[in-house]
Amino acid sequence: MVVFLLLSKSHQNHLPFMKQKISRVLLVALSAILVLSSCSKAPEQSKYIPKEASFVASINTKQLEQKLLESGLSNEKILETISKTASGADGSEDTSNPVTKGVKDFQNSGVDLKGTLYFFSSATPDGKMYYATIGKLTDASKFEAYVTKNIPNVTVTTADKVKIGIVKIEEGTNATLAWDDKTVMALISPDFEKYSSFMDTDAPAVDNSAVLTTEVKRLFNLKDDEKASSMTSFKEFSKENADIAYWANIDATVENSLKNMPGQAGMAVAMFGNGLKKLIEGSFYISSLNFEKGKVVAKSTGYYGKELKELLDKHDSKTVDIKQLEKYPSDNVFGYAIMAFDTHLIGDLIKALGYDSMIDMQLTKMGITMNDIMNAFNAEIAVIGSDFTVKETPSMWDSTYTNKEPSAKWLFTFKIGDEKAFDKLISLPDMKDVIVKEGDKYILKEVPPTMGAKIEGKDIIIGSSQELVDNYATGKSGGKISGDMISNAKGNVSSMYIDFQKLSKNVPASVFSEVPDSLVTDVKGLLKELKTQSGTVSGGKQVSTAELTFVNQDENSLAQIIKLCTKAYGIFKQKQAAEAATWSQMGDDEEIDTAVAPPAATNVQ
DSSP: OOOHHHHHHHTTTTHHHHHHSOHHHHHHHHHHHHHHHHHHOGGGGGGGGGTSSSEEEEEEHHHHHHHHHHTTTOOHHHHHHHHHHHHHOOOOOOOTTTHHHHHHHHHSSBBOOOOOOOOEEETTTTTOEEEEEEEEEEEEEHHHHHHHHTTTTTTEETTTTTTEEEEEEEEEEEEEEEOHHHHHHHEOOOOOHHHOSSTTTSSOOOOOOOHHHHHHHHTTOOOOOGGGGGSSHHHHHTTOOEHHHHHHHHHHHHHHHHHHHHHHHHHHHHTTHHHHHHHHTEEEEEEEHHHHHHHEEEEEEOOOOOHHHHHHTOOOOOOOTHHHHHTTTOEEEEEEEEEEETTTTHHHHHHHTTOOOHHHHHHTTOOOHHHHHHEEEEEEEEEEEEEEEEEEEEEOOOOEEEEEEEEEEEEEEEEEOHHHHHHHHHHHGTTTTTEEETTTTTESSOOOOEEEEEEETTTEEESOOOOHHHHHTTTTOOOOHHHHHHHHTOOOOOEOOOOOOHHHHOGGGGHHHHHHHHHHHHHHEEEEEEEEEEEOOOOEEEEEEEEESSSSSBBBBHHHHHHHHHHHHHHHHHHHHHHHHHHHEEEEEEEHHHHSOGGGGGGGG
C-alpha cells in the first residue's frame, strides 16, 4: 500500500503516458501484487514477538466487530443489554454492574480495540517460560491513567522510553505491563515448579518480576533476525485473514518443554528430547477460525519438516473404511468418530526417537517384538453412538424423586491385521483370560453382562449390548446412516460427526426444571451439527477442517452466541437478585418475630 501511494504521488502527472506504454494485463498484475502485499502485511505489534515463541494466536477485533454490526450488535448495545437484563424488573440500566463498568472503563483506556491482538507463549533466553499479550495503543497517556486508577499496587518505572509496571497477582506470581507510544504488552510467568509439586507444597514461590522486566526490554528492542516475523512459517501465518488465527512453532514448543517441564514429566521428555528435536525440526501448524452466517469454520494445516516428511512418505495415507459406518443398525445415529492409519508408522516414530531397542528388549522377554504388535492390528477404528435418551427412574431412597440418567447405544470397532502376528499376541499367558482361538474363530472372554463383544472375520466389535454387536456383525440391519454423515468421512484419514439436534430433542424438559422455557428453547435451537475432516498427507502437509453449523442460517454465529450468553447472564443475575431479596426478607421477619414474641424457649426446659 505504501508503494502504491508513492507511485500515485510521483507519477500522477504522467499516467496518460504510462497507460499508452503499459499493457492492460501488466496493470492488472501490478494492482494484484500491491493489493496482496498490503493485505498480507502483519500488524506493527507483531514485530515484538520473538522467534522462540511456542505459539501465537491473533484476534482480528476490527473484523469481528464488523460482523457483529452487520447483525445489529455494537459494543455499546451489548453492554446496554447486559446492564438492563441484569437489573430489576423495571428494565432500568444497572450502571453499578461490575461487568458493564469494567468494560466501559477499558473502552476509554487508550487501547485500540479495533486493532489486532496477539497472544503468545515463549521463553526468556535463560529458559523461563511466560505468556504474553500484545496490542496497539491509540493514546499512551490514557492507558497510563487507566493503569494507575484501576490496577492496585502497581509500580511504574521508565526505561528507554518504555513504561514498565509490575503488578502483584499472588505470592510468587507477578505480571509485567510495558508500553510505549504505540504498543502495549503484558507478560506473566506462573511458577510451574510450585504448582506441579505434590510433595513440597510449602516451597517458597519464585518472584519473576525482575526476569519479566528484563524480557520486556528485550522484546521492545528485538533485532530483525530475532523476530518471529523473520521466519517463513510466521509469514505464512500473517497472511491468514481470519477472525482468529493460530501459529504453532513445533521446534520452539519442544525446546521450551525440554527446559521447563517439571518433575517426572520433564525427565521423560528429556530422555527422548534429542530424537524428538531432530524428528520435528522445521514442522509447524497454522490454523484459522471464522464466524460466518449460520456456522463457525475452522481450518488447520500441518507443515512437516524434512525428517518427519520422509517418515510419513514411507507410509501411504490410509483413508477410512466407510463400511464401518454403513453396517451400523440404526437410523438414529447422533455421532461418530472414525480414523485409519498405518500402525507401522507408530513403530517408525518410536525408532526415530531411539526407543525401539529398549522396547524390543522388554518385549522379547515376553516372546514377542514391537513389529509383532504393529503387524497384529490394522488401525481402522470407529466409534458410533445412537438412540440417545435421558431416562427418569424413581430414586431408591425416595420414590417421590426421580433420577435422570442419560442412555445411548454405542459401538467400538477396529480390525485385526496379520493373523499370524495376532495369534502370536493372544497366545501370551496374560491374554488367555481375554481372548482365545477356537478353530478358525476368535472368542472374547469375560464380557460384562451390560455389554456385548464379538470378533467377526477381522472385525473386533465391542458395544452397549450383544444384540447390537450381533446385528452389526451380520450387517442385516445396516445401511441406515444418512448420506451426509457418510460423505463427511469418505476419502479422509479421520472424520467426526455430531448431530446436536438428535441429542437435544431427546432431553426431557424436567432436566431444565430451573431454567426458563424461553432459554431452554434457545439453547436447544442453537446448534445443528459438527463435522470434522482430516485429509491425507500430501507434499509434506496435511489439511484438516471443522464446521460447526447453527440452526439459524441467516445470522452470524458469533452474534447468536453473544445474544444467548447475554440472555443467560441476565436470567442468572435476576435469579441471584431474587434469592438475595428472599434471604433478606427472611432475616427481617426473624428480627420482627424475636422482638414481638415472648421468650418461649425459657418455658420449655
